[in-house]
Amino acid sequence: MKNWAAIDILKGRVVTLVKGDPSTSTEWETDALEAAARWEEEGADGLHLVDLDRAIGSGSNGEVIQSVLRAANVPVEVGGGIRSVEEACRWLDLGASRVVVGTMAFEQSEKLRVILRAVGPGRVAVAVDFKENRVLTSGWRQTESVDILGAVESFGRLGVETIIATAVERDGTASGPDFNAYSALRGIGGIKIIASGGIRFPDDVARLSAQGLDGVIIGRALYEGTVRLAELKGI
Numbered sequence: 001m002k003n004w005a006a007i008d009i010l011k012g013r014v015v016t017l018v019k020g021d022p023s024t025s026t027e028w029e030t031d032a033l034e035a036a037a038r039w040e041e042e043g044a045d046g047l048h049l050v051d052l053d054r055a056i057g058s059g060s061n062g063e064v065i066q067s068v069l070r071a072a073n074v075p076v077e078v079g080g081g082i083r084s085v086e087e088a089c090r091w092l093d094l095g096a097s098r099v100v101v102g103t104m105a106f107e108q109s110e111k112l113r114v115i116l117r118a119v120g121p122g123r124v125a126v127a128v129d130f131k132e133n134r135v136l137t138s139g140w141r142q143t144e145s146v147d148i149l150g151a152v153e154s155f156g157r158l159g160v161e162t163i164i165a166t167a168v169e170r171d172g173t174a175s176g177p178d179f180n181a182y183s184a185l186r187g188i189g190g191i192k193i194i195a196s197g198g199i200r201f202p203d204d205v206a207r208l209s210a211q212g213l214d215g216v217i218i219g220r221a222l223y224e225g226t227v228r229l230a231e232l233k234g235i
Contacts (some may be wrong), residue, residue, distance in 0.1 A: 001209040003232050005195065006219035007032050009061040012053040016220045019174040022056060028223050036068045039222065043229040046075040047181030048217045054081025067121035069095035079127060079206060088115050093124055100164060102127035103137040106144060116159050125162040126155050129143060131169050133181065147185060156189035163193055164217065172220050177204055179211065186212050202231045210235050
């Protein structure tokens, strides 16, 4: 299982949120380049960069993300407000190993098909954010009618190979992952599932690995030091 270090960027700074609410942001005394270098050195398999300003429609941190892409020596996936084919392709051209699309995938499935055809399914992940098994979009502000299982099955039929499933109620809370949800998702159509939200300790990562997940995104636990990437090698 691959361990992805989260770097969420809000107004140019590295932050973590609680349940996706920007008003709860904790700003860390590091910039994105420093954080990327640190997590890479400590053994991250990849970096998960999110432009929170783009996600909520309040600006852009494009230059910050580009600086990380230029410096990184591990795979970097980029997400946050990607709503066009051109933008997705631009990030891949700038060095992202994969783009993460969310709201667009739900609202404009034809654009998702175009991206998948243009760059290949291996370079696209779909973010499926959920609360009480219902899917949230538009920066976690809108609840969709589809449940998480239905969403993953639907994207599988479109040719999506990787889903990043975020348990919104757990995100940034250090309350533990939603193991039941991830167990249900695992094995749907052979889709790779990356878990996000609620990681507290290395044991959480080990349990997700034992469930057969393909990856985990770790945020607050890294910044607070309750998880160290070196401890996860071999899990």
